[in-house]
Amino acid sequence: MVRTIKDIARELDLSISTVSRALNNNADVSEKTRKRVLETAKEMRYQPNVNARSLITKKSNMIGLMLSDITDPFFSEVALGVENLLSKEGYQVIYGNTLLDAEKERRFFKSLLERNIDGIIMKPGKLDDDMLDMIECTDVPIVFLRDVLEEEQHLQISSIDFDQTAAAGSAVQHLIDQGHRRIGYVGMSKQASESKARYRGYLESLHANDIAMNSQYVHRVGGSIVHGRIGAEKLMKQTKQPTAIFTENDLLAIGAIDWLRAHAYRVPEDISVMGFENLEISGLHQISLTTVHLPRKEIGYRAAKLLLNMIMAANAIPERVVVKTNLVIRSSTAKPCDY
C-alpha cells in the first residue's frame, strides 16, 4: 500500500499544498503543522513519488553512465568514482554497458533522454549520424570519457581523457631508448577509439626514431589475457622475432608474458614487454610489469565534477580536460640481449 500526500492531507484535514510544504521544509508552515505532518508521514510510511516531482521541477536527479564494459577494471573504477561523488550530491546513476555495439549505444542513450535525465557521462564509440544528431539536439549536459573527435568539435560537450597517443608514444619511446628496434604491437579491436590513438603513438615513436613500421609486428586480437597469449604467439612465430612487445593494456601484457615464460622465453632478458594501464596486479613480484599509469580514480571523479559544473551553470562553456599519465618502470623491460 503506497500513500500519497493526499492521504496525509485527508488524515490531518489539511490541504495537500500545506502537506507538500511541510514535507519540503518550506518556511511558510507553522512548526506545529510541520511536526504533525512529519509524524503522520512517518506513521503512514509515506514515500514521496520522485517521478511526479520531476514532472514539475524538470529535474530528475538521475544521471546516465554509459560505458563499454563494467568488468573492465578501468571503467569499474571510473564508475565507482562517478557514483560516489554524484550520490553525495543527491543524484542516482543509471548505468549501461554498450559492449561497443552501436545499436545498444543508441538505444541506451535514447532511453536516458526519455527519462528526463539531468546529465550523461559516456564513453561512446564512433558516433553515427543518429547519435550525433541526438547529442546535438538535446540540451542535457554531456561529458565524454574520451577525446572529442574532429566531427564532434561543434557539440556542446565536456570531455576528459588522457593523451592516449602521447602516453603510448612515450611507452614505445622508452623501449627504443633501451635499444629496441624491433617492437611488436598487440592491440584490441580496431573499433575502440583508444586503440587507434595508442597505435598512432606507437607509429609516431617509431617514425621519430627512423624505425620502419613492419606490419608483421602488429596484431589486433582482443583485450584480455587470453588475447595477450595469442598476440605473443603470433609475434614469436616470425622468423625475425621482435625484441620487445608493446601492448594496448596490462591484461594483454600479462597474457603475453605468460605465454612467453611458458615457452621458455625469459622476460625481460630475451624479450621486453611493456603494458599500458597499471592495474593493481601489475605491481606484483611475479609480474612486475613496466607500464603506463592511468589515473582511473581521478578520471571518474573529475568526470562527475565536470558534469556537475555543466548542470549547475546553465550554459557553462564545455571543458576539455586532459589528465596526466606516467611511465612506471618495473622489470618486464630491459635492454635487448644483442645490444
Next chain:
Amino acid sequence: MVRTIKDIARELDLSISTVSRALNNNADVSEKTRKRVLETAKEMRYQPNVNARSLITKKSNMIGLMLSDITDPFFSEVALGVENLLSKEGYQVIYGNTLLDAEKERRFFKSLLERNIDGIIMKPGKLDDDMLDMIECTDVPIVFLRDVLEEEQHLQISSIDFDQTAAAGSAVQHLIDQGHRRIGYVGMSKQASESKARYRGYLESLHANDIAMNSQYVHRVGGSIVHGRIGAEKLMKQTKQPTAIFTENDLLAIGAIDWLRAHAYRVPEDISVMGFENLEISGLHQISLTTVHLPRKEIGYRAAKLLLNMIMAANAIPERVVVKTNLVIRSSTAKPCDY
C-alpha cells in the same frame, strides 16, 4: 527544446489522445493518422516522457542494483550480467555502491523506492531494523545476492548465492587432505556476511578433522592484494608457522604469494596457498592459484531472471537459489614439506 504530444496534436490538429494512441501502436487509429503522427513526431524530434507515463502506468521500467563495490571483480561481472539481461527486457538499471556502509545502504534503498522502481537486486549487509522494516513494507520485488538470514526468513524476497560455508569448507578440506594441519586464515573485514560464512566453513573443516583452531592463525585484514601481503606477513611471523594459508578471496591469495616469494618462501614447496573466487588472472602461469570457482556470470544472469519472474507473476513464491561452486586445483598447493 523538448516537444510533447501536445505539440504534435496542435501541429496536426488532432487530440492528444489520438496522438498518444498512434504513438503507442494502439489498434484504434487509422493507418493514415498513425503515419502522419509518427512522421511529425520524428520531424519534431519528439521524445516521450517516461516519467509522466510511469505516473499513470505505475511501472517505471527501472530496477535498482545495490552492491558493495563495483570494482570488485565478482560484482562487476554480476552487474554486467544483470544489466545485459534486463536491458533486453526494456529495463534500465540504477546502480549504487554501499561500500558496506549501512547509512549509504539505507539511503540508496530508500531513494530506489521513491523512484517507483520495479524491482531491486541487492547485496545488503546486516539489515538493521530500519531496513528490515522498509523491505517488509514495500511490495517491490527484491532479490538478495546473498543468503537469507534467520531474521529475514519472513521477508517476501528471492535470493541467490552459492553455499559459502560449504565452498570454503571444501577448500580447507582439500588442504587437510594433502596433509596440512597448521592452516592459516586471511580474511576480509568482519562486517561482510560472506566473510562470516567462509570462516565458518574453515572452522567446520578443522573441527571435522580434529584440528584445534588456533586464533594466531586467523587474521582479518581486508580484501585486496596489499592485505594479502599483510596477512601472509602476520602468519609467518609466528614461531610455529602454518604450512598452508586459506584466503577469503583470490586477491588476498595473490598478495600472500607475492609476499611469500619476495621473502624467499617457495610456494607450494614451503607453504601452500589456497584462494577463493577464481579470477581470470589466477590461472596465469606465474600465479597458478588453487582456488574455488564461483560462477559469477551465472549468478548475475539468474539474479536478473529471478527478479523478472517476481515482476511478471504478481505474487510469485520467492525462490532461494543456491548455485554450485567447484575446486580448481592448480599449483599453489601441495603436500606440506614435513609430510
Next chain:
DNA sequence: CTGTTAGCGCTTTCAG
C-alpha cells in the same frame, strides 16, 4: 500561515 487552483506530460475511460 493555509487553501485553492492550475498544470507538469501522459494514459485511459467514456462518449460520440
Next chain:
DNA sequence: CTGAAAGCGCTAACAG
C-alpha cells in the same frame, strides 16, 4: 476511428 475529460502525485503561483 476520434475527442473530451479525468487524473496519476506532486509543486507553485496566487489569494486570503
